[in-house]
Amino acid sequence: xxxxxxxxxxxxxxxxxxxxxxxxxxxxxxxxxxxxxxxxxxxxxxxxxxxxxxxxxxxxxxxxxxxxxxxxxxxxxxxxxxxxxxxxxxxxxxxxxxxxxxxxxxxxxxxxxxxxxxxxxxxxxxxxxxxxxxxxxxxxxxxxxxxxxxxxxxxxxxxxxxxxxxxxxxxxxxxxxxxxxxxxxxxxxxxxxxxxxxxxxxxxxxxxxxxxxxxxxxxxxxxxxxxxxxxxxxxxxxxxxxxxxxxxxxxxxxxxxxxxxxxxxxxxxxxxxxxxxxxxxxxxxxxxxxxxxxxxxxxxxxxxxxxxxxxxxxxxxxxxxxx
Amino acid sequence: xxxxxxxxxxxxxxxxxxxxxxxxxxxxxxxxxxxxxxxxxxxxxxxxxxxxxxxxxxxxxxxxxxxxxxxxxxxxxxxxxxxxxxxxxxxxxxxxxxxxxxxxxxxxxxxxxxxxxxxxxxxxxxxxxxxxxxxxxxxxxxxxxxxxxxxxxxxxxxxxxxxxxxxxxxxxxxxxxxxxxxxxxxxxxxxxxxxxxxxxxxxxxxxxxxxxxxxxxxxxxxxxxxxxxxxxxxxxxxxxxxxxxxxxxxxxxxxxxxxxxxxxxxxxxxxxxxxxxxxxxxxxxxxxxxxxxxxxxxxxxxxxxxxxxxxxxxxxxxxxxxx
Numbered sequence: 001x002x003x004x005x006x007x008x009x010x011x012x013x014x015x016x017x018x019x020x021x022x023x024x025x026x027x028x029x030x031x032x033x034x035x036x037x038x039x040x041x042x043x044x045x046x047x048x049x050x051x052x053x054x055x056x057x058x059x060x061x062x063x064x065x066x067x068x069x070x071x072x073x074x075x076x077x078x079x080x081x082x083x084x085x086x087x088x089x090x091x092x093x094x095x096x097x098x099x100x101x102x103x104x105x106x107x108x109x110x111x112x113x114x115x116x117x118x119x120x121x122x123x124x125x126x127x128x129x130x131x132x133x134x135x136x137x138x139x140x141x142x143x144x145x146x147x148x149x150x151x152x153x154x155x156x157x158x159x160x161x162x163x164x165x166x167x168x169x170x171x172x173x174x175x176x177x178x179x180x181x182x183x184x185x186x187x188x189x190x191x192x193x194x195x196x197x198x199x200x201x202x203x204x205x206x207x208x209x210x211x212x213x214x215x216x217x218x219x220x221x222x223x224x225x226x227x228x229x230x231x232x233x234x235x236x237x238x239x240x241x242x243x244x245x246x247x248x249x250x251x252x253x254x255x256x257x258x259x260x261x262x263x264x265x266x267x268x269x270x271x272x273x274x275x276x277x278x279x280x281x282x283x284x285x286x287x288x289x290x291x292x293x294x295x296x297x298x299x300x301x302x303x304x305x306x307x308x309x310x311x312x313x314x315x316x317x318x319x320x321x322x323x
Numbered sequence: 324x325x326x327x328x329x330x331x332x333x334x335x336x337x338x339x340x341x342x343x344x345x346x347x348x349x350x351x352x353x354x355x356x357x358x359x360x361x362x363x364x365x366x367x368x369x370x371x372x373x374x375x376x377x378x379x380x381x382x383x384x385x386x387x388x389x390x391x392x393x394x395x396x397x398x399x400x401x402x403x404x405x406x407x408x409x410x411x412x413x414x415x416x417x418x419x420x421x422x423x424x425x426x427x428x429x430x431x432x433x434x435x436x437x438x439x440x441x442x443x444x445x446x447x448x449x450x451x452x453x454x455x456x457x458x459x460x461x462x463x464x465x466x467x468x469x470x471x472x473x474x475x476x477x478x479x480x481x482x483x484x485x486x487x488x489x490x491x492x493x494x495x496x497x498x499x500x501x502x503x504x505x506x507x508x509x510x511x512x513x514x515x516x517x518x519x520x521x522x523x524x525x526x527x528x529x530x531x532x533x534x535x536x537x538x539x540x541x542x543x544x545x546x547x548x549x550x551x552x553x554x555x556x557x558x559x560x561x562x563x564x565x566x567x568x569x570x571x572x573x574x575x576x577x578x579x580x581x582x583x584x585x586x587x588x589x590x591x592x593x594x595x596x597x598x599x600x601x602x603x604x605x606x607x608x609x610x611x612x613x614x615x616x617x618x619x620x621x622x623x624x625x626x627x628x629x630x631x632x633x634x635x636x637x638x639x640x641x642x643x644x645x646x
Contacts, residue, residue, distance in 0.1 A: 079616075088616070137484040151582065153481050153488075160476075160584020161460040162620065170614050171578040175497060183614060255494040259474065259582055261483020291493050291506060293402075293411070297485065 010068050012057065012111070013316025015118065016040055016077035018092035021049075023057060024309070025064055026316035030129030032309055034060045046095040046104070054108050061109075073105055073113040074318030076121030076311055081163040085115050091182065114318040118142070118311060120157055120166060122303075123150025124321060125314025126266055131304040138264045139256055140303075141168065143249075143271035147190040153260050157321075169194070173252045192248040195224045195271055202227045202241045212237035228274045242277035249278070250285025257286070257294050268303035268310065332394045333387060335380065335434070336639025338441065339363055339400035341415035344372075346380060347632070348387055349639035353452030355632055357383045369418040369427070377431050384432075396428055396436040397641030399444030399634055404486040408438050414505065437641040441465070441634060443480055443489060445626075446473025447644060448637030449589055454627040461587045462579055463626075464491065466572075466594035470513040476583050480644075492517070496575045515571040518594055521547045525564045535560035551597045565600035572601070573608025580609070580617050591626035591633065 006028045014023045017040060024035035038056055043049035061070060079090040085102025087095065105113040116124075123140035126132040132140070136155040142148040147169030151158040158165045169190035170183060177187025181196065191197050202222050206214035213235040217226050230238035253265055265286075271278065283300050290298075305313060329351045337346040340363060347358035361379055366372035384393060402413040408425025410416065428436040439447075446463035449455040455463070459478040465471040470492030474481040481488045492513035493506060500510025504519065514520050525545050529537035536558040540549050553561035576588055588609075594601065606623050613621075628636060 135484075137488075153476050153483075154479055156477055158476050158583055161458075161586035162584055164616055165460075165476075165582065165584035167581040167584075167614060167617075171581050172574060172612055173498070175574055185612065185614075251495060251498055255578065256582070258490040258494050259488065259579070260481055261485055261488035261490075263484035289495055289508065291490060291508075293487055294490075 008068050009071050010064060011071050011316040011319035012061070012073045012109075013312040013314070013319075014053070014073065014075045015121070015311030015315050016075065016080075016087075016093070017118070017311075018078070021053065022308075022312055023053070024312040024316070025060060025070075026313060027068075028320065030125075030313055032312060033064060035309075035312060036060070041094060044094050046099050046101070049095075050104055050108050057109075070111055072111050072319040073109060074121070074315040075101065075105065075113060075115040076118040076315040076318075077101070077115060078118060080115040080117050082114070082116045082120070082157075082159050083163040085113065087115075114321075116157070116159075116318060117148065117150075117166075118314075119148030120150040120159075121314035121318060122148075122268055122305075122310055123152055123157060123266075123314070124317035125305055125310055126268075126303060127152060128317040128320065129305065129313050130310070131266055131301055132264065135263050137260060137262045138266060139168075139260065139262045140266045140268060141249075141253075142269045143193055143195070143267060144269040145195055147194045151260060152262075158260075168252070168256060171252060171255070173248050173255075189248065189252045193245055193252070193271070195269075198224045198227060198241060198245055198271065201244055202238070205237050205241055205244075209237040214238055214241075224271055224274060228277065231274070231277050239277060242274050243281045245271075246278045246281030247285045250282040250287075251289050253282065253286040253300070254289030254294075257290060257298050261294065262298060264299035264301060266301055266303050268305075269307070272302050331391050333391050334394050334639040334642035335384070335396045335432075336635040336637070336642075337376070337396065337398045338444070338634030338638050339398065339410075339416070340441070340634075341401070344376065345631075345635055346376070347635040347639070348383060348393075349636060350391075351643065353448075353636055355635060356387060358632075358635060359383070364417060367417050369422050369424070372418075373427055373431050380432075393434055395434050395642040396432060397444070397638040398424065398428065398436060398438040399441040399638040399641075400424070400438060401441060403438040403440050405437070405439045405443070405480075405482050406486040408436065410438075437644075439480070439482075439641060440471065440473075440489075441637075442471030443473040443482075444637035444641060445471075445591055445628075445633055446475055446480060446589075446637070447640035448628055448633055449591075449626060450475060451640040451643060452628065452636050453633075454589055454624055455587065458586050460583060460585045461589060462491075462583065462585045463589045463591060464572075464576075465592045466516055466518070466590060467592040468518055470517045474583060475585075481583075491575070491579060494575060494578070496571050496578075512571065512575045516568055516575070516594070518547045518592075521550060521564060521568055521594065524567055525550045525561070528560050528564055528567075532560040537561055537564075547594055547597060551600065554597070554600050562600060565597050566604045568594075569601045569604030570608045573605040573610075574612050576605065576609040576623070577612030580613060580621050584617065585621060587622035587624060589624055589626050591628075592630070595625050 174187035
């Protein structure tokens, strides 16, 4: 009988963002053995991007190949499809149409490659290495430039019949509400709870309240970080920006809870730096919109993973999933 | 090697409603071999109810026991918990608190007993015998006095961490909207899309439009059936009642699709008798609220199961589930 030495197995995790692509070799414990990055938007052709990725990563693989086995490649990317291994019509990437990315990677690297979208990868990372360890039912919400989500039910990621499940950022929280800058939909969660949405809310509110500290900043300096700074200094208008955002987010979360009854909702991404300014109103409005049988049961927590590494860890977790 | 003869296996399916409890012996093909019912609300004590159920069902069991094996009991009931086999604080039943119903049934009948809520049971029935055969991802919405739901992801019912997942009728479709008569929540799907909600909408609209045919009925005659009759005769106000209901339902369905990306949504219950008056606006408003990647992909269909039998079939399907 041959026992498998798990400590010798590593996975290559790759996170493709609109600007940067980060990668790392990760072991079963979630330790990143080496990592690096290349610029995503430098490459007009996906073939050139993969060539450069290979050139950069090959030396790392060679180094670790000596005493470890590379089990596979996991990729988190916008609009990536788990079933087909393709990236489909990703608005923030140079490569248009439907790209057979996983196949191209396997051909180049010689390892099996699995893909999913970035938020699903983040959820897997939390389940494997983070705040969701041991949980079978939770929802991960990523609050960044956009709002993404990864949903785990009964221990498995929910992919849906076509691989595109978990687009909670695009659910409508206020019918006829704020128009989304890119999808055109009215009143979606992303239009309010993303960093982009917070900027819109902040600009509106500072115009209404001339005494707000937010008016000390230039138009292009208003972002969730500067709004947070004003809130910390006690500016009631800036505090109201987060309260309003938290209300919309909390109302949406209540609906999600009544869908899949998760044990926890994990929040992740730049927006959570606002801490209690956003967490408290979110929790309040989630609870008040829940049926009594759901109240007081759902943990609402921030991600435990280091933001810089979470995407790599999550992508690598794809390799271990169902393994 | 002993082959199991599936044709010899039967399951006892029981559907507990607020007024009537229906039961039947069902085989693997979804054929009901015998059936019957007792009054639920005649029994103040759950023990007396179970005694009467046993007295009524025992002769059927004895009859079929001769040449078949009873594999178990499946029960669909309001507020039933799959994990614990309990009925918890069901507002429409006489028995208050938390009732260890499955345990009591097993003790009385001598067969294993599994339970879930009525809408989950209906979803299982559709998956086993109805329009969802072969589907791994679909959502069942029951439009009756209330709005219930059963969600199937990756071939499994979504129960959530506590067994209470799938309360889609209580998700908020219009924040600050119509107050729910029982939960007190504002703007829930059930407040609009249930038979009860339709009556509220119809009464409001007929007051606004004195020329509506709906005004020919007495106050207590207004229900989804009479509104349907007026719509069929071409009354624009009655048609608008269903259009408005369909809009709210369609908006809610769009959000559900972006959660779990199902292959189909199955509608079931008395309200669907309104046919295209409700189906067409529902489909329109679902589609227009979806992200493009989801559009034109989700089948929106009516249940194929006979309404009188569906609940029994669904409950019996619990016995075969994961068997």
